[in-house]
Amino acid sequence: MRLVQRPRVGHIQFLNCLPLYHGLVHSQAVLDLELTKGAPTELNRMLLDGELDVAPISSVEYLRHASELLLLPDLVVAADGAVRSITLATKVPVEDLDGATIALTNTSATSVSLLELLMQERWQVKVDTFTCPPDLPRMLEEADGALLIGDDALRANYAAHDVDTYDLGEHWHALTGMPMVFAVWAARADWADEHRDACRAVYEGLHRSLEHSLAEVAAIAADVARWEPFDAAFLESYFRGLSFRFGPREQTGLALFAEKLVAAGDVGLDHVPPFEFAPVDR
Secondary structure, three states, X not given: OOOOOOOEEEXXXXXXHHHHHHHHHHHOHHHHOXXXXXXXXXXXXXXXXXXXXXXXXXXXXXXXXXXXXXXXXXXXXXXXXXXXXXXXXXXXXXXXXOOOEEEEEOOOOHHHHHHHHHXXXXXXXXXXXXXXXXXXXXXXXXXXXXXXXXXXXXXXXXXXXXXXXXXXXXXXXXXXXXXXXXXXXXXXXXXXXXXXXXXXXXHHHHHHHHHHHHHOHHHHHHHHOOOOOOOXXXXXXXXXXXXXOOOHHHHXXXXXXXXHHHHOOOOOOOOOOOOOEOOOOO
């Protein structure tokens, strides 16, 4: 008997990705996938090293490795304004941070590059940085500010802390007028070419999951509130504030992000790559 390997798919363990995966259980499509959970930086590495076939990948890492990857259409995590889960927390107003030190979460790639751009172009301050695990009290013991993402940022915003907080999605929108795409879903190009049916099945499963979740946002928020430290109204508002579509404005926003990274001399990115999509037309 020949064993058929299921597609290896990454799963970010943050609430912002829950709408993309919640419906997989509802439709039982999850049984056809080999899901691997992890932080964004872990999944970035695994996809690029060939340990996963399909995964969410930080936008900046996608841009740096676009020649090796194909995008899954209409599957992103983006915000056209405040995102609420990409947060800079500071002891003093951000304009007073020149020469200060910022602790960066070790779970993110895109938000680190976005913060560097905002520091240069929006706030005109220069800071020193170091990377560490996402623990706000400990980060602020060693630094003047802390960059948090995902559930860690939500908890920092939800709880009372004597710090100023800055939503990076909101400030990107104020700087550019465009949405910020934080993550895209991509397949390894070599795998997608060799396994077109499997690639299409993964895409359709995720897309159906998203459609189901978006139609049931209030119910999903109520369920999640039973085990998370957020109430249902907060979660529903959070989910509805995110965008999972890679429409024209999101594509323009991502291209602008790439242009700014190239202009800033980002390591590993010397041009704006074309957006190439996997052959998964529905």
